Amino acid sequence: MFINLKTLFNKLRSQFSSNKMNVPDDFKDYQKSRSIKNKQYICHAPFNSLYFNVSGQAAPCWLTLDQQDSYPEKSIREIWNSQKLQSIRRGIQHFELNKHCSTCLKNINNHNFETVLSKLYDNDYPLSDYPTIIEFELSNTCNLECIMCKGELSSSIRKNREQLPPLSTPYDYEFVRQLKEFIPHLKEAKFLGGEPFLIDIYFDIWEQMIEINPEIQITITTNGNVYNERVKRVLNHLKCHLIVSIDSVVEETYEKIRLRGNFQKLMNNFNQLANHAKAHHTYLGVSSNPMRSNWKEIPLMVYFCNQNEVQLWLNTVIYPFEQSMWKMSADELQSAYLYLSSIDFESSNPIHHKNILHFKNFVENQVKVWSREARLEENRRIEFVTTHTFDEVYSAMEQLLMAYFDEDNYLTIGRKSVLKETYLKQLELYINEGQYSISHLYSMPISDILQQLLPKKIVS
Numbered sequence: 001m002f003i004n005l006k007t008l009f010n011k012l013r014s015q016f017s018s019n020k021m022n023v024p025d026d027f028k029d030y031q032k033s034r035s036i037k038n039k040q041y042i043c044h045a046p047f048n049s050l051y052f053n054v055s056g057q058a059a060p061c062w063l064t065l066d067q068q069d070s071y072p073e074k075s076i077r078e079i080w081n082s083q084k085l086q087s088i089r090r091g092i093q094h095f096e097l098n099k100h101c102s103t104c105l106k107n108i109n110n111h112n113f114e115t116v117l118s119k120l121y122d123n124d125y126p127l128s129d130y131p132t133i134i135e136f137e138l139s140n141t142c143n144l145e146c147i148m149c150k151g152e153l154s155s156s157i158r159k160n161r162e163q164l165p166p167l168s169t170p171y172d173y174e175f176v177r178q179l180k181e182f183i184p185h186l187k188e189a190k191f192l193g194g195e196p197f198l199i200d201i202y203f204d205i206w207e208q209m210i211e212i213n214p215e216i217q218i219t220i221t222t223n224g225n226v227y228n229e230r231v232k233r234v235l236n237h238l239k240c241h242l243i244v245s246i247d248s249v250v251e252e253t254y255e256k257i258r259l260r261g262n263f264q265k266l267m268n269n270f271n272q273l274a275n276h277a278k279a280h281h282t283y284l285g286v287s288s289n290p291m292r293s294n295w296k297e298i299p300l301m302v303y304f305c306n307q308n309e310v311q312l313w314l315n316t317v318i319y320p321f322e323q324s325m326w327k328m329s330a331d332e333l334q335s336a337y338l339y340l341s342s343i344d345f346e347s348s349n350p351i352h353h354k355n356i357l358h359f360k361n362f363v364e365n366q367v368k369v370w371s372r373e374a375r376l377e378e379n380r381r382i383e384f385v386t387t388h389t390f391d392e393v394y395s396a397m398e399q400l401l402m403a404y405f406d407e408d409n410y411l412t413i414g415r416k417s418v419l420k421e422t423y424l425k426q427l428e429l430y431i432n433e434g435q436y437s438i439s440h441l442y443s444m445p446i447s448d449i450l451q452q453l454l455p456k457k458i459v460s
């Protein structure tokens with residue numbers, strides 16, 4: 001049965017209004033930090049947004065994709081009206097974020113408001129029977145093999161690094177046809193990859209948008225290595241805002257991170273895109289991933305973006321663990337914090353001001369917090385070895401290694417099991433060692449433990 005969402009929204013809205021004094025204390029500061037007029041829902045995503053991922057799943061945002069309905073089993077309309085989405089809407093209405101929205105809840109509770117994903121959906125678009133924002137992550141087609149990426153997001157990594165067959169795509173002509181109904185209602189559409197400018201179905205969708213609703217505000221996240229006539233046509237006929245991924249403005253670092261990327265080509269394309277944005281009054285931003293290999297150069301990214309008068313976004317890199325800063329040792333994180341927090345920037349306009357704010361947020365709310373957490377964890381293990389037997393420490397060591405590989409979402413199942421087996425074998429060498437050796441090992445930061453167990457790179 002078709003559910004009239006406007007009726008549902010109005011019902012939820014009136015329930016909320018009658019109850020609007022009851023914003024739970026935990027959410028009051030977050031509500032104050034929001035700059036929109038309409039704050040009736042703590043998050044607008046379930047009421048105005050749909051996110052499609054490479055395997056056909058769709059949800060209000062990427063954080064809620066787990067166990068949601070998929071295309072083509074369900075049509076786009078059925079997904080938007082599904083019970084599953086309504087359950088998320090009800091949760092938001094009652095400030096119950098712990099089930100589907102626990103990441104946003106965690107960031108709200110930590111007062112880490114700048115990184116709460118729900119803020120991305122803060123807008124004053126009218127609520128209607130249709131989503132006003134659709135985010136497309138329909139294909140992993142990509143020309144690069146970035147060190148922090150995985151095959152699910154890059155066809156080149158899937159083929160060359162993971163040596164797996166290409167992902168099969170659920171998206172077809174019928175998907176593009178079904179979208180026709182939604183395009184007139186869209187205010188925004190976001191395109192992610194892979195590399196969007198290499199994904200054929202995006203060009204089909206863009207052509208449809210040019211024909212039906214060229215006023216949609218389009219955001220495309222690109223690696224900046226593809227710029228050709230086909231791309232220019234889209235940029236010239238739609239309101240395209242671009243986010244270019246640049247992890248370093250030092251050529252050598254950039255090309256070590258963005259494998260198969262070309263720094264000179266990127267800079268050349270970036271300048272052309274910047275000129276286009278100026279001429280068409282569209283937005284151009286830069287997105288950067290602070291990691292072990294480039295964190296020292298993040299201040300340079302701020303200078304670069306300030307110089308070019310573009311906004312800088314700093315992503316949180318959690319996976320893969322071997323690249324992410326948050327799995328660095330407490331000492332390393334402390335040094336990173338001391339260095340980064342000592343840097344000052346001059347600000348002469350709102351763009352500079354925002355870039356500096358994002359940088360400070362990264363330093364104070366991520367690096368500093370990770371450093372504190374790493375210290376607590378390392379101290380906990382140092383304490384543990386003083387009160388436990390050899391067998392207990394050995395077993396804790398096994399669990400630590402297993403958890404490390406299990407929790408790294410960017411490792412394929414096959415690679416996880418190879419790594420687990422390899423490291424456990426190395427650990428067995430400690431069986432005949434005394435209490436001191438295993439305790440010493442267990443007291444180290446996790447990155448040092450891995451280094452210690454595998455002094456040579458034996459897993460390719």
Ligand code: SF4
Nearest residue numbers: 043061063101104118
């Ligand atoms: S609260 Fe966060 S996780 Fe939940 S729908 Fe909104 S953006 Fe997604």
